[in-house]
Amino acid sequence: MATASDSSVSFEETDARHDEMHSTIEDWIDDLVADVEDAQSSSEFQEWLDVQSRFHDYSHRNTLLINLQCPDATKVAGYNTWRNEFDRHVQEGEQAIWIWAPIITTQCPECENSPSYHEQSGCEYDETAPDEWSKGLVGFKPTAVFDVSQTEGEPLPELETEATGDADDLVPALEDAAAEIDVTVRIVDAVDWEHGDAKGVCKYRSKRDLQPVVEAKARTNQADLAVTLIHEFAHALLHADVTDETERAKREVEAEAVAYIVGRYFDLDTSGSAFYLAAWQGDEPDVIQDRLSRISSTAQEIIGTVTES
Numbered sequence: 174m175a176t177a178s179d180s181s182v183s184f185e186e187t188d189a190r191h192d193e194m195h196s197t198i199e200d201w202i203d204d205l206v207a208d209v210e211d212a213q214s215s216s217e218f219q220e221w222l223d224v225q226s227r228f229h230d231y232s233h234r235n236t237l238l239i240n241l242q243c244p245d246a247t248k249v250a251g252y253n254t255w256r257n258e259f260d261r262h263v264q265e266g267e268q269a270i271w272i273w274a275p276i277i278t279t280q281c282p283e284c285e286n287s288p289s290y291h292e293q294s295g296c297e298y299d300e301t302a303p304d305e306w307s308k309g310l311v312g313f314k315p316t317a318v319f320d321v322s323q324t325e326g327e328p329l330p331e332l333e334t335e336a337t338g339d340a341d342d343l344v345p346a347l348e349d350a351a352a353e354i355d356v357t358v359r360i361v362d363a364v365d366w367e368h369g370d371a372k373g374v375c376k377y378r379s380k381r382d383l384q385p386v387v388e389a390k391a392r393t394n395q396a397d398l399a400v401t402l403i404h405e406f407a408h409a410l411l412h413a414d415v416t417d418e419t420e421r422a423k424r425e426v427e428a429e430a431v432a433y434i435v436g437r438y439f440d441l442d443t444s445g446s447a448f449y450l451a452a453w454q455g456d457e458p459d460v461i462q463d464r465l466s467r468i469s470s471t472a473q474e475i476i477g478t479v480t481e482s
Contacts, residue, residue, distance in 0.1 A: 191473070198434055198469045205433050206461050208447035218451055221330045227258055235272040239318075242270045246320040247370040248329070255319060261326030269317035276314055279306040287311045332448040336432075338441035340399040343479075347402045350482040354474070356409045357386045358402065366390045373401040375408040385409035400436045400443060403475060407431035410471050423460065425453045427468055430461050434472040435479075 212218050228248055231239065239246050249270065255261045281291040283298035290311070291303070321329065351358040361367075368374050373389040387405040392398055407428040429446050436443035450461065461468070 209450050212447040212451040238272050245369045248321040249318045251318050255324050261324040263319045267323040273313040274316035276312045280309040280311050334445035334449045335397040336400040336441050336443045338396040340396040343399045344395050346479050350478040353478045359388045360391050362391050373405045375405040396441045400432045403435045404428045404432040422453050430468045431472045435475050
């Protein structure tokens with residue numbers, strides 16, 4: 174993967190500057206695509222995927238229930254699942270998160286009840302015997318689950334996505350540049366952070382005031398903080414008018430590719446972006462190149478604003 178040591182580039186203030194930068198960004202996108210492909214085939218990523226596949230994809234209703242009871246929850250599973258599949262144990266005294274679990278059993282083709290409820294319902298269906306009925310959803314039952322933060326034991330595999338390098342001057346420069354691109358920036362202390370596992374968010378003041386507000390969780394690693402700010406700046410510049418949730422993966426690809434390019438321009442090691450994008454993109458890293466024009470123009474705008482501020 175590319176590192177900061179081979180990424181530092183400067184561009185002369187000439188008429189050819191735009192073309193020169195665009196050409197370099199194309200090369201860097203090629204590097205990023207190659208890095209994403211390498212990341213996807215790595216044993217580290219495959220182990221991470223294997224663990225992710227064991228977590229349920231909860232319904233919208235259950236997601237709301239989880240968020241209401243444990244707003245910082247990131248990975249949720251049942252007591253026995255934590256013990257048997259992940260070799261982790263729920264810590265003593267932890268309070269369960271209650272969700273609705275589906276009840277799947279044989280059901281009457283006519284009234285769609287389980288055999289016992291079918292007998293009580295007055296349904297007269299008798300074309301096939303109950304032991305020949307297909308299985309289906311007959312109801313829901315309350316079930317206890319626990320977040321990973323409530324457990325202890327074997328660690329879950331993590332992908333190393335943090336940027337590294339010297340960004341002590343870059344973070345203030347990004348804060349100064351925010352006004353030029355019409356973004357409000359807030360770096361929030363970890364104890365006051367309200368967005369769970371997210372490193373940063375881009376939101377808006379209100380439904381009437383659509384000026385983007387970028388919030389980033391404060392941390393010791395200033396390089397990673399800088400790349401988070403750049404990522405959220407990209408969302409502010411590119412995605413203010415995007416409301417389709419199905420576009421989320423594509424938005425993340427664009428924002429992280431911009432962060433990779435801008436961070437690399439400022440001599441940071443942003444190779445961790447490959448794992449971030451591998452997690453979002455599945456098996457289609459070429460989508461990064463498909464969106465080159467949007468990625469390139471946004472990266473150039475942020476670079477230009479920061480260097481001129």
